[in-house]
Amino acid sequence: MPEPCISDVDFTMFRELFYRKTGIWFEDGKRYFVDRRLSERILASGKGSFRQYYQKLRWSDNGAEWQALINALTVNETYFFREVHQFECLVNSMLEEIAQHKTPGGVIRIWSIPSSSGEEPYSLAIYLLEKWRKLSEFDVEILASDIDTEALERARAGVYSARSVQYLPKEYLLKYFTPLPGDQYQLNEEIRGTVAFSRINLVDPQDTGMFQNIDVVFCRNLLIYFDDISRRRAAETLYDALAPGGFICLGHSESMSRISSLFTLRRFPEAIVYQKPIRRAP
Amino acid sequence: MKRVLIVDDAVTVRLYHRQILEQAGFCVEEAINGLEALEKAVAAPFDLYLVDVNMPRMDGYTFLRELRACEEARQAPAVMISTESQEKDRMAAYAAGANYYLSKPILPETLVRLASLLTGGRPS
Amino acid sequence: MALRKATTIPLQSGAADESSALESLVRQLSGPDVEERRHAARNLANRPDAAAVLVSRLAQETEPDVREAIATSLSAIGGREAVEGLIPYLSSDDAALRNTAIEILQHLPADVASHVDGLLANPDPDLRIFAVNIIEALSHPRLETWLSDILRNDPHVNVVGAALNLLSEIATAAVLPAVEQARQRFAGEPYIDFACRAVEKRARES
Numbered sequence: 215m216p217e218p219c220i221s222d223v224d225f226t227m228f229r230e231l232f233y234r235k236t237g238i239w240f241e242d243g244k245r246y247f248v249d250r251r252l253s254e255r256i257l258a259s260g261k262g263s264f265r266q267y268y269q270k271l272r273w274s275d276n277g278a279e280w281q282a283l284i285n286a287l288t289v290n291e292t293y294f295f296r297e298v299h300q301f302e303c304l305v306n307s308m309l310e311e312i313a314q315h316k317t318p319g320g321v322i323r324i325w326s327i328p329s330s331s332g333e334e335p336y337s338l339a340i341y342l343l344e345k346w347r348k349l350s351e352f353d354v355e356i357l358a359s360d361i362d363t364e365a366l367e368r369a370r371a372g373v374y375s376a377r378s379v380q381y382l383p384k385e386y387l388l389k390y391f392t393p394l395p396g397d398q399y400q401l402n403e404e405i406r407g408t409v410a411f412s413r414i415n416l417v418d419p420q421d422t423g424m425f426q427n428i429d430v431v432f433c434r435n436l437l438i439y440f441d442d443i444s445r446r447r448a449a450e451t452l453y454d455a456l457a458p459g460g461f462i463c464l465g466h467s468e469s470m471s472r473i474s475s476l477f478t479l480r481r482f483p484e485a486i487v488y489q490k491p492i493r494r495a496p
Numbered sequence: 497m498k499r500v501l502i503v504d505d506a507v508t509v510r511l512y513h514r515q516i517l518e519q520a521g522f523c524v525e526e527a528i529n530g531l532e533a534l535e536k537a538v539a540a541p542f543d544l545y546l547v548d549v550n551m552p553r554m555d556g557y558t559f560l561r562e563l564r565a566c567e568e569a570r571q572a573p574a575v576m577i578s579t580e581s582q583e584k585d586r587m588a589a590y591a592a593g594a595n596y597y598l599s600k601p602i603l604p605e606t607l608v609r610l611a612s613l614l615t616g617g618r619p620s
Numbered sequence: 621m622a623l624r625k626a627t628t629i630p631l632q633s634g635a636a637d638e639s640s641a642l643e644s645l646v647r648q649l650s651g652p653d654v655e656e657r658r659h660a661a662r663n664l665a666n667r668p669d670a671a672a673v674l675v676s677r678l679a680q681e682t683e684p685d686v687r688e689a690i691a692t693s694l695s696a697i698g699g700r701e702a703v704e705g706l707i708p709y710l711s712s713d714d715a716a717l718r719n720t721a722i723e724i725l726q727h728l729p730a731d732v733a734s735h736v737d738g739l740l741a742n743p744d745p746d747l748r749i750f751a752v753n754i755i756e757a758l759s760h761p762r763l764e765t766w767l768s769d770i771l772r773n774d775p776h777v778n779v780v781g782a783a784l785n786l787l788s789e790i791a792t793a794a795v796l797p798a799v800e801q802a803r804q805r806f807a808g809e810p811y812i813d814f815a816c817r818a819v820e821k822r823a824r825e826s
Contacts, residue, residue, distance in 0.1 A: 223822055227789060230507060234528070269790075273757075323626070339623055355626040410626040443727060446692045450662055471535040475554065476685055479538060486539075505753075508785040512814045550750075552723040555715045558684075579746060579778040585715070600778055601811035 218256045220249045224264045228252065231272060236284060236438040238467045251286040258282070277441070284439055288467075292333045293378045294340075297434065300463045301341040303484035304430060308461045312429050313348055315459055315492075321353045324430045325455070327414060329358035332369030333378060334432060335409045336401055340386055357425070359414035366411050372401035416448045425455040435465035437473065449474040459492040497523040498615045499540075503533040503559065504548035504577070509600075513546060513607065520608040522615075530554025534562050537569050543615045545574040547594070549585065557585075557592040564593040573614035577602065646673050654683050661689035665696045675705030679717060691720050695727040703731045707739070710750050722750050729757040740766060745776035752782040768795050771802040777809060784815035791823040799823070 220228075225245060233239045240248050252264075259279055261267040270279060295301070304324075312322060326335040335358035342349055360366050376397045379387055391399040415421045417440065431452055437445050452462055453476045462477065463485065464470055470477050470488040477488035500522045502513050514524045525542070527533035529551040537545070545563065549556040556576055563569045576594035578585060589597045595614060598606070645667070648660035661677075664670040671694065678690045694702050702724070709721035725732050732754055739751035752770070755763060763786070770783040780802050787795060799816050806812040 227822075272790075342623060349622055353624050354622070355624060357626055408623040408625055443692060443695045446688075447662075447665065447696070450689065450692070454659075469532075469535060471531050472529075472553070475531060475688060479535060481539070506782070506785040508788050508815045508818050509781075509811075511818065512811055515814075549715060550719055550722070550753075552719060552726065555719040557715050579749060588715070601781060601809055604810055 218253050218262075218264050218267075220252060220264050224268070225249070227268065228264075231268070232283075232287070235280065236288075237469050237472050238288065238438060240287075248287065252283075255279070255283050255286055281439060288435065288438065290435055292330045293381060294333050294337050294374070295381045296333065296337070297466060298337075298341075298381070299484045300432070300434075300487075301337065301345075303463070303482050303487060304338075305341065305346045306484060307482040308430055308487065309346060309348070312459065312461075313352065316352060318351055319353070321355060322430075323355045323357060323428045323457075324432070325357045325359070325425060325428045326432045327359040327416065328362075328433075328436050329360045329366070329369060329409075329411065330362075331365050331374075332358065332372060332401075332409070332411075333374070334358075334434070335369075335411075336372070336405060338432070339405050339408050340382075340390055344386065356409045357412065357428070358409050359412045361413065361415045363413055366413060369409075369411055370406065372406045374399050374401070416451060417444045427457045428455045429457055429460050431456060431460070431462040433462060433464060435468070437464065438468060445473050449476065453477065453490055456490040458490055460490045462488045462490075464488070497521065498543040498611075499523045499525065500544045500546060500611065500615075501525050501527060501533060501536060501542040502546045503527045503530065503551070503556070504546075505529055505551040506548075509548070513602070516604045516607050517611060520611065522611060530556060530559030530562075533559055537563055537572075538566060541566075541568040541572060543572065544611055545569075545572060546611075547574055547576050549576065549578040549589075557588060560589075560592040560594055575610060575614065642667060642670065646670065649673065649677050650680075654686060657681070657683065657686045658689045661686055661693055665693035668697050668699060671697050671699055671701040672705060675702060678706075678720065679709065679712070679714075684716075687716070687720060691724050694724050698728045698731050700731060703728060703735065707735060710739075710747055711744070718750075722753055725754045726757050729755075733758060733762075736766065740770070745774075745779050748774065748776070748779045749782045752779065752786060756786060763790060764792065764795055768798040771795070771798040777806055777812065780806060781811060781815055784812070784819055788815065788818040788822050791819045793823050796820065796823055 225248065229240050256264060256267045259267060259270065261270060309322070316322065324338055326338060329335050335356050338356055342354060358369065373394065379391065379399055387399065390402050390405055392402060394400050433452060437448060440448060449470065453474070456462065462470065471479055478491055480487050480489045500517055502510050502524060504510050505528050510526045514526065517524050525536060527536055531554045534554070547556045547559060560574055560576065563574065573595045574593060575596045575598055576589040577598050577600055579600050586597050596610060645660045645664055648656045649664070651657055661674070664674060674690050674694050678687065681687050681690060706721045706725055709717050712718050736751060736755055740748055742748055755766060767783045767787050770779060774780050784802065799819050803813060803816045
């Protein structure tokens with residue numbers, strides 16, 4: 215089958231559709247990237263043309279093709295210190311505010327969902343140990359959840375490839391990891407032991423209501439995969455899990471404002487995050 | 497250059513107004529509903545807002561009220577746009593904070609004149 | 621004080637309780653406390669028998685967060701009762717209620733399909749426009765027919781404009797004659813001309 219042609223009009227239509235679905239907008243400069251991945255998906259789906267593929271996406275997909283398409287078009291590789299500016303924001307801005315409302319010695323809870331194979335919650339642990347000066351004044355609990363039990367097992371084992379740790383400062387690698395054969399690294403038990411893992415399905419009604427009094431949620435690049443209604447319900451669940459004044463961080467191309475008006479947008483120097491109001495206006 | 501935010505859920509309407517305003521020298525951005533528009537307005541306030549009434553997630557009136565509650569956008573001129581048979585909503589538009597009210601479909605000359613007027617003369 | 625492992629997962633008290641009686645949730649839905657109303661609305665998402673009461677509450681609820689929760693739940697429940705209860709709201713003077721109703725109906729294409737002909741024949745042009753907005757999610761072959769009919773016959777410029785807007789996404793060469801008719805019927809309307817050209821461009825590229 216010849217490679218499907220994607221015209222300017224096609225690109226415009228596709229971009230708008232993808233944006234409505236995921237909240238991710240492709241600038242004109244991304245044209246080559248999108249065209250290539252999109253062509254691959256069109257061929258893989260067995261549709262003869264962009265138009266047929268578009269119709270499938272728009273009206274008759276059960277979610278499987280959207281999943282594959284989103285995977286193809288988003289960078290979903292996970293690694294240590296991914297989007298580290300959000301961790302900077304955590305330490306410099308979010309925790310500063312949270313600490314003001316906590317009694318000394320109080321508990322601060324941070325929830326990473328989806329935690330995948332653990333890079334995110336463990337990154338949080340390392341970053342807090344190294345960068346948050348007030349860590350000694352509070353008890354910090356890191357909770358990590360994923361729907362995938364195999365990913366959770368890998369996370370508990372804490373073995374990572376060189377690729378996964380490549381952005382960690384060398385001294386952290388030396389300090390917190392043990393090298394293993396095959397160019398792998400295992401996270402030391404002390405760090406592994408600081409994270410509590412659990413299996414959660416964010417859109418399962420049985421699993422909603424599992425958590426409360428969370429101070430910060432990291433929910434990066436998960437909501438883009440949901441359909442509109444599931445996404446809103448997930449946002450409500452996360453809102454209810456947060457303590458008043460709690461924060462939620464999404465992936466850098468995501469926007470909570472488009473999903474739910476429950477949250478307040480907060481613009482910090484390091485990142486844009488969303489907050490559950492401390493007190494509801496009467 | 498003066499920046500205009502076009503808020504409308506219909507892509508053709510947005511393109512139509514964009515073309516008119518860009519030709520007149522304005523810098524144009526788009527939002528497909530009130531929620532999205534609010535986020536953009538707070539991030540980088542605009543010189544003029546062109547706001548449709550009927551949109552999902554957050555309608556035009558609610559958007560305007562929220563906009564007027566923001567420090568950054570209290571003074572920014574806003575034109576509310578609606579279909580003809582909602583004339584009765586004209587008062588509601590002004591109450592929500594609109595500076596002007598236009599009925600669709602809009603003539604290019606009307607839009608350019610009004611946009612220039614509300615942004616203090618020529619766009620650049 | 622430091623990093624410490626959570627020994628218990630902090631569960632919400634009063635979390636979504638499957639065994640909550642419908643009556644008690646319905647009572648909370650109209651209660652004095654905003655958060656309770658929002659939770660009740662949320663928890664009713666799994667109760668199809670709550671469609672009517674959710675629809676009714678939607679019109680009375682003034683808190684946007686609760687309204688949103690009701691809307692999300694109705695979108696999840698769907699069904700004939702929800703659709704029939706929401707359609708009258710399309711004529712409401714309350715813009716927020718109108719648009720919330722449209723949004724919910726957009727999520728229920730299968731349930732809405734049987735009402736579309738009636739809506740498209742409504743004497744109020746705004747209702748016909750809302751109908752066009754709602755059918756956006758319906759399956760492709762029926763859409764083109766409805767939209768072509770509008771292009772040929774609808775007397776109102778904004779209804780035709782709404783139809784052209786949707787066609788700019790999906791048009792095939794089959795609609796080109798109807799587009800030309802719309803252009804002629806509304807000759808002198810710059811927006812209609814613009815929209816017709818957008819549709820033609822789309823149709824010809826297919």
